[in-house]
Amino acid sequence: MSKIESNRLEQFRKEREEANEKVFDLDHLGIKRFFNIDNNTYKDGALPGQTKELLGLVASTVLRCNDCIDYHLEQSAKSGYTKDEIIDALNVALVVGGSIVIPHLRHAVDTLEILEEEGHLDS
């Protein structure tokens, strides 16, 4: 197993996908519809999907959800935002949300480092 496959983020991706499938398999119509809406939210609309990933990242950060932060960090990076742009977005979350956000900023910076090692993030 390569270094990248065994990292924390790779582990999260697998567990997240498996767990999402279990949630889907519950076959609850309301939950399935919610997941469907959630996916569609970040597609191109009046705003490009890329911008909306960044909005999702900042929302996740001020609401202090590390799993959500990791997901939107990856999507933001893959959509083409550079590291500096993502950091600038996280700064908005820090100022709006306060020092209580700092542990999540530390987490985000660690995730960005992994994304960089994986080649998913432009400096």
Place this chain on the structure above:
Amino acid sequence: MSKIESNRLEQFRKEREEANEKVFDLDHLGIKRFFNIDNNTYKDGALPGQTKELLGLVASTVLRCNDCIDYHLEQSAKSGYTKDEIIDALNVALVVGGSIVIPHLRHAVDTLEILEEEGHLDS
């Protein structure tokens, strides 16, 4: 007094500015520095100030603060975002934050209507 001067948003702007001055007049160094940082957060950086206003809007919406929503709606509109783009950003906040956000979405739509009447918002 004209219709625009007497609207809810105009009232908010005046009270907000007066109250901010009172906070500044407290002459507490930490508070002054925080206000200074806050102002600088939305200036052009790695991301354009315009994008950061939209990030501030979504952060304010998921954290459910109407005064903050009104402030960032106005800044987002004045920075050139169209009504459709702002609505698309608010939709991200709605999906991330859930139905508890709906009363603030109703508030935001009312504010957008005033901004439109004032000529600050492009359809």
Place this chain on the structure above:
Amino acid sequence: MSKIESNRLEQFRKEREEANEKVFDLDHLGIKRFFNIDNNTYKDGALPGQTKELLGLVASTVLRCNDCIDYHLEQSAKSGYTKDEIIDALNVALVVGGSIVIPHLRHAVDTLEILEEEGHLDS
């Protein structure tokens, strides 16, 4: 105008409905779908709709949203819960959410009084 038509709750109902229509008229597909899901959430399913109104009330109370509290109080009362049962549900919200919930408990008790005067609530 009768006493009931002019009360705070009646005012809220009108403004809420009008504002919801404005939100709907934005014609944003994601927002419309979210509103649709939201409505369906409280219909009979594995749990009766009545129980889910009470769940919605407690969720709204710990998240401290007065508009949401008023809406679910009315739905809970109309679905047949007695005043004592609703108070018992609000107590769960108070204990889970802490003293910060107290101002919203005061608000809820005021709303229950109006619902009682209107004949929508059984003692």
Place this chain on the structure above:
Amino acid sequence: MSKIESNRLEQFRKEREEANEKVFDLDHLGIKRFFNIDNNTYKDGALPGQTKELLGLVASTVLRCNDCIDYHLEQSAKSGYTKDEIIDALNVALVVGGSIVIPHLRHAVDTLEILEEEGHLDS
């Protein structure tokens, strides 16, 4: 050691009980009274204790506390709610609290699976 004794939930139960005892041993009157109130909240009253466990579950889910979710999931299951009913309650939490709740929904579904394996949950 059997499979059940070594699972995540069993570990949580032990640690929770031990830690609660330590909190109790602090011998702070206010804290002891709070714990006492907390226990009494979920006993039969105007509403049956069973319903209040479900209210506690939804409150814990929108406030996004995994330990609280696990505790109330177990109590809800033991009180006789079926898996489908609990999922329907979690759907209310998802819609009220938004996509930020999804990681906690994934956690809850994993806990339900353990409760099912342990024989504490009816399908």
Place this chain on the structure above:
Amino acid sequence: MSKIESNRLEQFRKEREEANEKVFDLDHLGIKRFFNIDNNTYKDGALPGQTKELLGLVASTVLRCNDCIDYHLEQSAKSGYTKDEIIDALNVALVVGGSIVIPHLRHAVDTLEILEEEGHLDS
């Protein structure tokens, strides 16, 4: 009616007391016990009651509850904290809670001004 009796804070005090009595009159044992615990929390213990009022103020501010802020501001002022000390406590809340706290800081400064006019606050 004197100027002081007619101010916003005086109005809040009256409404708060009346509403608390209504909550008490519900005669729900759990709620009554919670109110009792809440009152006892701010009495002298290992920490002086004065310090705990300030803790209550900061907790209320980061949780963004204006009614709770007003209550603890008055108790903090009456317990002997000076305006400068209270402002210094609010600064902690601002930094921990972020710019989303600013509207509540503006509210608090307005309340402090009323308390000063009433003679309840030392400069």
Place this chain on the structure above:
Amino acid sequence: MSKIESNRLEQFRKEREEANEKVFDLDHLGIKRFFNIDNNTYKDGALPGQTKELLGLVASTVLRCNDCIDYHLEQSAKSGYTKDEIIDALNVALVVGGSIVIPHLRHAVDTLEILEEEGHLDS
């Protein structure tokens, strides 16, 4: 390696410091200024730094951030607060924030035990 060096808290201190350095190395002016303000917040001012550490602890507890709780517990203990005083402060957080705070109270009591073993906390 001694028992103390290998404990959970020691691990947290190292990781926190290393991660803070990485955040600093991002060289984002806004983030650096925020960290600078954050540090200055807890220095002697109108209130002694000691009191402000306790305010930071209660703010962190009601906002339910274990890393922030651990940091302020250590600072509060080192500044001279006794175990009983810190517990009395945590009780304020429990009552204001509700039973959702209990898992964080359990965490805090565990951290206090480590601080006691390390000789950083007076009984």
